[in-house]
Amino acid sequence: MSASDDPANTTQRTMLSGGPHRPGPRAACLVVILGEGLGRRVDIADSPMLVGRSQEADLVISHKSVSREHCRIWFDGTGFRIRDLGATNRTKVNDLPVDEAVLVDGDHIVVGESLLKFIGQTSVEASYHEEIYQLATHDALSELCNRRHFMEILDREIARAQRHQRELALCIVDVDLFKPVNDTYGHIAGDEVLRHIAAIIREHVRGEDIAARIGGEEFAVLLPEGGLAAARVLAERLRGSVAEAAFAPGGIPRRITVSVGVAALQVTGGTRSQLLAAADAALYRAKHGGRNQVCIGS
C-alpha cells in the first residue's frame, strides 16, 4: 500500500501540500483546539475516520487518556456521525457522553484530555484553522515543514515503518560554506539563497516524501516509502540541481553547493536518534570529503 493510499496519512497529505497557501474548498474537518495534538487538523473524507492513540488512527492523539481506538467519525450520506468505540474515557460531544450521535458544525468533542472541534463543510473557520495550522507547522522562510513538526512526523513514520516492516530513509541536506555567502552578501541575500534551495527541494520530492528545514542552513527529506537506493537517487538529484542552479546573491552570480548525508532506518528496533545520527555522520563525511557530495550512512 502506498502512503497516499494509507488513510492514516490524511494529516500528512495536508502537510505535504507545500507550506502556507490559501486553502480551497474542503470537506468537513476536525481540529484539536486543546490538549495533546493542539492545532492538528484532519479532513474527514469519504472513508470513516478513526481517532485514537494507535498509530494506525487517522487522527493520532498520543496521550494515555486516549484509548487506542477511541471513536470513529463518518459521513452517512446525509450528515456526519460519531460513535464511541468503547473508550475507557467515554467520548463526549458538547460535554455529554455519547454512544453514537450526529455531529453539527461547531460541536466540541472530548477525547481523553483533548478537545476537538468539528467544523462543517463550508465553514470559514476551517480556513482560519488551516492558516493557524500552517503557521504552526511550517517554516516561514522556506515554506517547508519546521523542525518540530518534522520530528513529530519522523516519530510517526518510524513507528509505522517498523510495524509494517517497511523501509524508511532520511536525507540531511546542508548548504556548503554558507557563512561566507552571508558574510559577503548579507543575511537578506543569504535568505534568498535558502529560499531558492528550498524551492529546488520542493521540485524534487514526491507526494509522500516529507521535506523540512531543520536548522539554519540544514534541510531534511524523509522518504516513508523508500529505502537507501531511492534516497541516494533523490540526494544526487538534489545535489546536482543545486550545483547547476543560477544563484546570484546580491546580484552577483555565485556557485552554491550542498552536501547530503543519507541513512536508512534499521527495520527492527531502530530509533529516531539512531537514524538522525547515521544521517549526520554521513553528512559529516560528505563535508570532510570535499563537500558537494552525497554520502551514505552505514
Ligand SMILES: Nc1nc2c(ncn2[C@@H]2O[C@H](COP(=O)(O)OP(=O)(O)OP(=O)(O)O)[C@@H](O)[C@H]2O)c(=O)[nH]1
Ligand atoms: N541568511 C541566513 N543565514 C543563516 C540562517 N540560519 C543560519 N545561517 C547562517 O548559516 C551559516 C552556517 O555556517 P557554518 O555552520 O559555519 O557552516 P558553513 O559556512 O555553511 O560551512 P560548512 O557547513 O562546513 O560547509 C552561519 O553563518 C549562520 O549565520 C538564516 O536563517 N538565514
